[in-house]
Amino acid sequence: MNDINSINMVEEKKQYINQDVVKRKMSKRLLLNNIVKYLFLFAASFAVAVLAILLYRVSVDSIGWLNLNFLTNRLSTNPDRAGIIGAVVGTVWLMIIVGPVTMIIGIGTAIYLEEYAKRGRLHSFIQTNITNLAGVPSIVFGLLGLTIFVRVFGFGSSIIAGGLTMSLLVLPIVVVSAQEAIRSVPYFLREASYGMGATKWQTIKNVVLPSALPSILTGLILALSRAIGETAPLVVIGIPALLIPIPGSIFDNFTALPMQIYYWTIDSVLVDEYANLAAATIVVLLIILFVMNSIAIIIRNKFQNRY
Template sequence: MKQPEMKQEEYIDLDLVNRKMNKRLMLNKAVKYLFLVSTFIGLVVLAILLYRVAMDSAGWIDWQFLTDRLSSNPEIAGIRGAITGTLWLMLIVGPVTMILGISTAIYLEEYAKRGRLHSFIQTNIANLAGVPSIVFGILGLTVFVRMFGFGASVIAGALTMSLLVLPIVVVSAQEAIRSVPGFLREASYGMGATKWQTIKNVVLPASIPGIATGVILALSRAIGETAPLVVLGIPALLIPVPSGPMDNFTALPMQIYYWTIDAVLVHEYANLAAATIVVLLLVLFILNSLAILIRAKFQKRY
C-alpha cells in the first residue's frame, strides 16, 4: 500500500523577522522622540511668552488698574471699561449660544431624519467650525452693524461672536447627546414617557457634562477673539463704560490690540498691554477650570 506523501514543512526566516521587528522598533522610537521634541519646543515657546508677559506686567496690575477708566496717560490708565464691555458681551453670547446651539443639537440628534438634508446641515456645521473668525466679522458688519443699524454696540458684537462659536456648541452638544446610553431612552419609553419628556428628563440631564464643557470652551474662545471686533469697528478710545446692550463698548482683546499698536510710540503701553494679557489669561484659566469641575461633578457612569 502506497504511503501518503508528507507535506513539505514551511520554514520561517527568523533573521528576516528580527530585522523587520528591529526596524519597526527603531521607527517607533524615532517617532516617539520626534513628538517629545515637538512638545518640548511648544512648551519652551509658551514659557518664554509667559515669562515676557509677566516681566512686562510686573508692577502695573493693581486695584487702580482694574477699576480706572481708559486714559491717554499710561500712568493712570485702567481697564474698567474693557472688563465691563467683556462682561456685557458674555452676558449676551452665553444665552444666545446655549439656546440656539443646544436646540439645534437636539433637533439633529432626536428629530431630524437621516438623509440628504441632515447630511447637508452636518457638513455645513462642520465647515463653519473651520471658517476664519474675520469672515464672521464681515458677516456681522454686513448684517448687524449696517442692515439692522446696531452700530459698534454690545449687541452687534455679541451676536457676531455667537455666530462664531455656535458650531462649537452644536458639535459638543451633539456628541454629549449621542453618548447617552440607549437603554435609558428605552426605559423612559417603557414607563410611558413621550419623546419630549424623555429628552427633557433623561437625555439632557445625562448629557449636562459634555454640553456645559462645550459651552464654556466656546465662551473661552469668544472672550479672546479680536479679529471680528476689529472688523466691526469696535473702538478702544476714551469711551464711556457701557451700561446696556445698545451702548458702544470695548473689550479686553481690543484693548490689548490697540495698546500693542501704540507701544511703538509710547513704551509704557506695552506694559499696559502685558498687564491686560495677564488679566485675560486669568479669566480664561478660570473658565477652563470651571469646565473641568463641571465635567468632574456631573459625570455619570452607566
C-alpha cells in the same frame, strides 16, 4: 531515514527563517514606535516651551503696571494713569450675551439634528455646512455681524451687536461638540426610558441631556475661550478703544480686553509704555479666562460624577 532527516532539516530552516523575519518586523515596529513617541514628545515640549516663554515675557513686562489703580482706572492717554475697568466690564457684558445665546441655540440645533431631523440629503447638507463653518476665518463672521446686526438691525457698535457676532463665530463649535456628546449616549438608555413609558422629549430631557452634559460643557468652554480672545470681528464691526463711559446695558457702546490689547500693541510703536499696558491687560485676560474655565470645569465634573 535520510529523507526524514532532510525533511526535519528543511522544517528547522523554515522555522529559523520565520523567526528571523519576525524579529526584523518587531525591530522595525519598535523603531517606528520610538520615533513616533519622541516626535510627539518633541511636539508637546515645543508647545509647552512656547507657552512658558510667552507667559514669562508677559509677566515680566507687566511687573509694576498690574496693580489696583490699573484695574479700577478708566482709559487715559497718559500711560501712568490708564486703566482697564471699562474693558473688563465690557468683556463681562460680552460673555453674558455670548454664553446664553450660544448655549441655547447650539444645543437646540444639536438636539434637533440628532434626535428629530430625518436622515437625508437636507440633513447631510446642513451637517456639512455646520462643520465647514467651524473653520471659516473670524473676520468673515465680523463682516456678517456688520451687515446684519450693525446695519440691518441698527445696533451700532453696541454690546448686543458684538455679543451676537461672537455667538455666530463660536456657534458651529458648540453644535458639533454637542452632537458628538449626544451620539455618545448609549442607545439602551433611550430604550429603557421608552420602555418605562416616557415620551421622546422626556427621554431627551431626563436621560440624553444629563448623560451628554459634561461633554457639551467641554465644547462650550472651548467656544467661550475662543470668543473672549477674538479681536478681528470686533474690529470689523467698529468696536472702539477710546475714552468711553463704562457700559451699563447691552445697548451701550463698549470696548473689550482683546480690543484694548490690540490698540495698545499698535500704539507701543509710538509710546513704549503701551507695551507694558498691553502685557498687563493680557495677564488680566488670562486670569478671567482661567476663572471662567475653572467654574465650567467644576460644573462639568459635578454633573459627570452625578450621571
